[in-house]
Amino acid sequence: MIRIAALALALALSLTPGAAPAQPADRAGVFDYQVLALSWSPSWCATTGRAGEAAQCDPARRTGFVVHGLWPQYERGWPADCDTAERDPSRRESQAMADIMGSGGLAWHQWRKHGRCSGLSAAGYYRTVRAAAGGVRIPPVLAMLPRDVRLDAAVIEDAFIDVNPRLTRDAITVTCDDGRLDEVRICLTRAMDPRACAPDIRRDCGARMLVEAPG
Template identity: 55%
Template sequence: MRLPALIVALTAMLTLPAIGQSHRAGEFDYYVMALSWSPSWCRSAGDQREATQCDAGRKVDFVLHGLWPQYEDGWPENCRTSERDPSRRDSQAMEDIMGSGGLAWYQWQKHGRCSGLSASGYYAASREAFNSITLPEYFVDLDKDISIPPELIEQAFIEYNPDLTADGITVTCRNEDLQEVRICLTRDLEPRECGQDVRTDCSRDAVIMEKVR
């Protein structure tokens, strides 16, 4: 290749977007709040990790898996941000709703940095979002394993949270177990419809909700 042609080719390459370039913090459309059914997670992973949220007598049901910035199609993650990481103490303070400080830290790293908020602001928004939802009393202190259609779980959440709609909530499963209830929220943490890529519900006729411990 002659030198001028090589220079032109290199110049063109340098003007292309970098593959895997980080998403920009604060540039997203809405949030997905994921509420995980703790007994299912404990059986599949938490027991092996000796997670304290899985200890007998803790009575842990739904916990906040995360508050995820979302595009109308797709999502950002691992964004670059000038905000400082949270302290271990701040992360540990989220244990009451997230099960562990380690999960809170991980969620900040992967999703919180994309919110454009400070670490304390992201944790505060996560807590506000979690507290904005009333958990159906049917599932609080569940004292026996039940088999239940995913649509009934969805309907129960809508019954207790009238601002929710069927297109604003998704129930997911892993094998036969209930995995999560995911609720879509505006950037101001108000209920809204989910993007099409978030609306896929569990396709099973019924899922197992294991009793709380």
């Protein structure tokens, strides 16, 4: 009886969260592929940015897509907040990314959460973000949108594929938030070639979404 009770106690402890085996910590430079996240600025400005008078929300700029980030990914899940021996970027280095990321603050946040997992220096990560963004052409039909429209995710994907022939439908996903276009996410190999997104990333918005015109 004592032996059975001890066995039951050991089994119970093994099933409690505190007794679960420790998971290995995310390590810088260890990942399978990357996701380039392009955020639709008019949606962010309509819900958040204008209240803070963000520069990217200036109507005269007519800002469309901005780079949200370049995220290292596993085939399932992703690393974040990795330890790295690389120094953090200076404020000037982060602010220099505002032209494609909207603000230096976002660039810093992306370095801290994702860039440290890239295995690159801060300067190297920022260069890689630029290279990834420069390798994707924004569809003119979206960049010059004259008025608000409602579109399905497939229409936005087709627009990107039309001007980026190397992209395939399984390499791009479109997300929405509160009925608005949120992001276009493009999956890339470590060598910056388009590749199929893993299943946990391949989640298109299931409803027609509002795409507000820049400005």
